[in-house]
Amino acid sequence: MGQEYGADQIQILEGLEAVRKRPGMYIGSTSLKGLHHLVYEIVDNSVDEALAGFCTEIQVFINEDNSIKVIDNGRGIPVGINHKAGLPAVEVVFTILHAGGKFGGGGYKVSGGLHGVGASVVNALSEWLEVVIHSDDGNRYMQRYERGKVMYPLKKIGTTDHTGTEVTFLPDKEIFEETVFDYDTLKTRLREMAFLTKGIRIILTDRREEKEKVRIFHYEGGIKEYVTYLNKNKDPLYEQIIYCEGSKNDVYVEVAMQHNDGFNENCYSFVNNITTPEGGTHLAGFKNALTKTFNDYARSQKILKENEQNLSGEDIREGLTAIISIKIGEPQFEGQTKQKLGNSEARGAVESVVSEQLTYFLEQNPAVAKMICEKAILAQRARDAARKARDLTRRKTALESMSLPGKLADCSDKDPKNCEIYIVEGDSAGGSAKTARSRATQAILPLRGKILNVEKSRLDKILVNNEIKAMITAFGTGISDDFDITKLRYHKIIIMTDADVDGAHISTLLLTFLYRFMPQLIKGGYVYLAQPPLYKIEKNKGVWYAYSDDELNRILMEIGRDNNNKIQRYKGLGEMDPEQLWETTMDPEKRILLRVTMDEESESEIDVTFTTLMGDKVEPRREFIEANAKFVRNLDI
Numbered sequence: 001m002g003q004e005y006g007a008d009q010i011q012i013l014e015g016l017e018a019v020r021k022r023p024g025m026y027i028g029s030t031s032l033k034g035l036h037h038l039v040y041e042i043v044d045n046s047v048d049e050a051l052a053g054f055c056t057e058i059q060v061f062i063n064e065d066n067s068i069k070v071i072d073n074g075r076g077i078p079v080g081i082n083h084k085a086g087l088p089a090v091e092v093v094f095t096i097l098h099a100g101g102k103f104g105g106g107g108y109k110v111s112g113g114l115h116g117v118g119a120s121v122v123n124a125l126s127e128w129l130e131v132v133i134h135s136d137d138g139n140r141y142m143q144r145y146e147r148g149k150v151m152y153p154l155k156k157i158g159t160t161d162h163t164g165t166e167v168t169f170l171p172d173k174e175i176f177e178e179t180v181f182d183y184d185t186l187k188t189r190l191r192e193m194a195f196l197t198k199g200i201r202i203i204l205t206d207r208r209e210e211k212e213k214v215r216i217f218h219y220e221g222g223i224k225e226y227v228t229y230l231n232k233n234k235d236p237l238y239e240q241i242i243y244c245e246g247s248k249n250d251v252y253v254e255v256a257m258q259h260n261d262g263f264n265e266n267c268y269s270f271v272n273n274i275t276t277p278e279g280g281t282h283l284a285g286f287k288n289a290l291t292k293t294f295n296d297y298a299r300s301q302k303i304l305k306e307n308e309q310n311l312s313g314e315d316i317r318e319g320l321t322a323i324i325s326i327k328i329g330e331p332q333f334e335g336q337t338k339q340k341l342g343n344s345e346a347r348g349a350v351e352s353v354v355s356e357q358l359t360y361f362l363e364q365n366p367a368v369a370k371m372i373c374e375k376a377i378l379a380q381r382a383r384d385a386a387r388k389a390r391d392l393t394r395r396k397t398a399l400e401s402m403s404l405p406g407k408l409a410d411c412s413d414k415d416p417k418n419c420e421i422y423i424v425e426g427d428s429a430g431g432s433a434k435t436a437r438s439r440a441t442q443a444i445l446p447l448r449g450k451i452l453n454v455e456k457s458r459l460d461k462i463l464v465n466n467e468i469k470a471m472i473t474a475f476g477t478g479i480s481d482d483f484d485i486t487k488l489r490y491h492k493i494i495i496m497t498d499a500d501v502d503g504a505h506i507s508t509l510l511l512t513f514l515y516r517f518m519p520q521l522i523k524g525g526y527v528y529l530a531q532p533p534l535y536k537i538e539k540n541k542g543v544w545y546a547y548s549d550d551e552l553n554r555i556l557m558e559i560g561r562d563n564n565n566k567i568q569r570y571k572g573l574g575e576m577d578p579e580q581l582w583e584t585t586m587d588p589e590k591r592i593l594l595r596v597t598m599d600e601e602s603e604s605e606i607d608v609t610f611t612t613l614m615g616d617k618v619e620p621r622r623e624f625i626e627a628n629a630k631f632v633r634n635l636d637i
């Protein structure tokens with residue numbers, strides 16, 4: 001088949017060839033993250049059609065062969081000839097690499113949403129891609145491409161009684177390291193897209209298993225419902241979701257927020273439906289407006305007396321869950337990872353919309369306003385107390401030059417790169433670990449009893465907790481704003497707990513603490529979970545260890561299942577003698593460590609996971625295990 005190639009077509013092919021040569025330039029990476037990016041690029045186009053007011057539903061299918069099909073009920077990509085290119089518009093969309101717009105800054109993708117023009121990139125990086133258009137002329141059109149090359153001119157394949165676009169593509173195995181889509185990753189992002197685009201219905205279907213998985217995301221309340229979702233495992237301080245919306249200087253601003261009775265701040269900001277984990281001008285504008293409006297209100301109502309100091313932004317944001325979502329024509333992204341908004345007009349726009357509407361809300365809802373102010377005043381007091389406690393410990397460390405916790409059995413090697421610290425549940429297991437360890441490089445810190453749940457306590461209380469103090473001093477880095485990775489004393493922090501539900505609970509509490517106060521340790525890949533075995537199998541002087549029920553069965557199959565096996569099920573680390581503990585769990589040559597990781601792109605989802613686990617409204621068992629599974633991806637042997 002194939003078309004005859006004129007000069008234009010050659011140029012087109014060169015463009016798409018450039019994408020295939022340097023895919024990272026266009027989609028960030030060819031890892032799993034880049035793979036999923038392809039789906040978002042395509043779905044963005046349908047979301048744009050929804051924002052334009054012509055599309056109400058987007059269906060996304062993960063097919064059995066790991067191809068993706070996206071169907072929308074918009075107007076359909078135009079099939080008429082684009083005169084500049086001399087080709088049907090749909091062919092232009094899929095074969096001409098668009099400069100500018102989305103691809104500012106030397107080809108790097110910096111934004112999506114409003115100018116979805118990434119379809120040609122997806123096409124270039126797909127083994128094949130097919131588009132079907134239900135046109136308003138009553139006909140159905142189709143075209144197929146392979147690795148970006150047109151297989152035949154756009155053709156009519158029948159008639160239709162509705163409008164819309166269907167795109168199916170199979171990511172190219174020559175390009176991507178992995179081509180198996182992760183359902184949860186798509187689910188999280190599509191849910192986010194649905195929250196950010198009120199009214200849209202996004203349906204995700206996974207057809208890969210015998211039993212199809214289907215999820216429908218549809219939120220008439222948009223980001224208001226997002227805030228409700230993020231607070232679902234928390235206790236809101238008041239019922240209302242505070243909502244501000246408006247346009248200023250061509251920036252469309254939407255903000256939704258609600259306080260809960262907890263202590264963490266969860267503000268998530270978006271630009272053109274893209275998350276901005278590093279914030280930027282829009283987030284700064286929001287924070288300025290919030291701080292100023294509440295202080296003005298508290299003064300005018302005499303909640304703050306003349307001689308009292310202003311509430312700090314942090315105090316007002318204690319327990320705040322907020323979504324800041326703006327739409328802007330030409331977003332400028334800054335920072336190393338291009339995840340920080342730079343447009344100065346966004347600051348003013350958010351500040352003005354929020355100040356005005358929040359002031360009005362506070363006037364209309366004095367009871368809510370009072371509750372927030374009172375919470376902020378309590379936060380202010382706790383923060384003062386915590387600051388004093390911290391200053392005290394800081395002075396102490398300066399004087400006594402790092403007094404390490406008494407319970408720590410430190411290692412002798414002083415090069416952090418060689419050193420690891422085992423955080424061990426309970427004194428008895430701690431004792432075994434101290435005997436078992438390799439003294440040069442392995443330090444042991446036993447923790448006693450339940451670990452403080454940092455989700456449920458204010459900073460002043462957290463900082464006087466002995467187990468927490470012991471970890472902070474042992475690690476050497478400090479916490480929060482004081483955190484300094486260069487002071488880290490061990491490059492592996494290994495959590496070692498029993499392989500049961502209580503153990504999983506304790507490791508989740510520890511991960512929560514690390515996540516809240518030293519997230520850099522998790523993001524940097526310094527945190528691991530030890531994997532003690534579940535079973536010991538003995539037969540004819542041979543010894544095997546099994547780390548799962550599957551493995552137990554496999555071993556029994558191999559060695560023959562008979563009465564001569566003595567199978568021991570370990571209930572806890574305490575049941576192992578030091579030698580066994582070394583052999584199975586601590587020996588760097590033989591042990592299995594799971595590295596704890598987190599997906600930067602869904603921090604709001606991580607918060608939901610933690611609070612699901614740590615809040616009062618907990619159905620524990622299964623979910624603890626799931627949470628750990630969520631954080632633990634890489635096997636490090």
Ligand code: TTJ
Pocket residue numbers: 042043045046049070071072074075076077078093119165166167
């Ligand atoms: C453009 O302006 C005229 C009417 O149609 C507009 C349009 O292109 N709409 C549109 C594009 N709806 N859906 C798409 C689309 C959907 C998918 C799944 C993939 C792509 C590349 C575009």
